[in-house]
Amino acid sequence: KNQVEQSPQSLIILEGKNCTLQCNYTVSPFSNLRWYKQDTGRGPVSLTIMTFSENTKSNGRYTATLDADTKQSSLHITASQLSDSASYICVVSGQAGTALIFGKGTTLSVSS
Amino acid sequence: DAGITQSPRHKVTETGTPVTLRCHQTENHRYMYWYRQDPGHGLRLIHYSYGVKDTDKGEVSDGYSVSRSKTEDFLLTLESATSSQTSVYFCAIRRDGERENTEAFFGQGTRLTVV
Numbered sequence: 001k002n003q004v005e006q007s008p009q010s011l012i013i014l015e016g017k018n019c020t021l022q023c024n025y026t027v028s029p030f031s032n033l034r035w036y037k038q039d040t041g042r043g044p045v046s047l048t049i050m051t052f053s054e055n056t057k058s059n060g061r062y063t064a065t066l067d068a069d070t071k072q073s074s075l076h077i078t079a080s081q082l083s084d085s086a087s088y089i090c091v092v093s094g095q096a097g098t099a100l101i102f103g104k105g106t107t108l109s110v111s112s
Numbered sequence: 113d114a115g116i117t118q119s120p121r122h123k124v125t126e127t128g129t130p131v132t133l134r135c136h137q138t139e140n141h142r143y144m145y146w147y148r149q150d151p152g153h154g155l156r157l158i159h160y161s162y163g164v165k166d167t168d169k170g171e172v173s174d175g176y177s178v179s180r181s182k183t184e185d186f187l188l189t190l191e192s193a194t195s196s197q198t199s200v201y202f203c204a205i206r207r208d209g210e211r212e213n214t215e216a217f218f219g220q221g222t223r224l225t226v227v
Contacts, residue, residue: 004154043202043218089154100216102154
């Protein structure tokens with residue numbers, strides 16, 4: 001069964017600190033992996049998309065990595081800010097035309 | 113926001129009544145999706161559309177129907193609402209849907225409560 005598992009479920013860090021969120025997937029065949037940020041009460045917003053051949057992709061203070069062999073991805077947030085408090089969702093896409101498979105998300109709380 | 117508008121944003125309805133949620137896009141994209149989001153679950157696909165009058169079921173389609181009579185509008189209908197359909201509903205579009213590595217954009221969501 002195609003699944004996307006994220007860890008930890010929730011995380012609390014101090015402002016200015018770094019953190020790493022994990023995503024493991026069993027989706028096959030694999031097309032791409034996305035990380036989304038979802039603020040409370042809003043729709044998800046894309047941070048990165050990575051295909052099979054990409055190992056790392058950055059978007060400002062967000063850096064995503066992908067190991068297609070082990071089917072693992074991570075999202076690293078550098079120098080966290082209060083505005084980073086949100087749910088971070090890992091999404092995997094299978095072959096062309098199929099729907100996106102969502103993880104349950106990691107809830108990040110950044111405190112001052 | 114990629115030109116996606118969901119309406120209504122909030123709705124409270126009674127069990128057994130029909131409810132229609134609307135997703136409107138301004139960018140003429142082929143693929144449109146309806147998801148629901150519940151605590152403890154990731155977003156789950158209800159139905160999707162790959163063109164006018166072309167729709168297909170997702171993993172949680174029971175109790176829902178959809179229609180797409182024109183490119184810009186994708187309607188989700190709960191024929192007879194039940195309490196288990198209380199959820200937040202998100203519409204999404206995918207740009208250039210024929211290519212798998214294209215971006216997907218989400219609407220702001222509709223919070224539906226069935227009492």
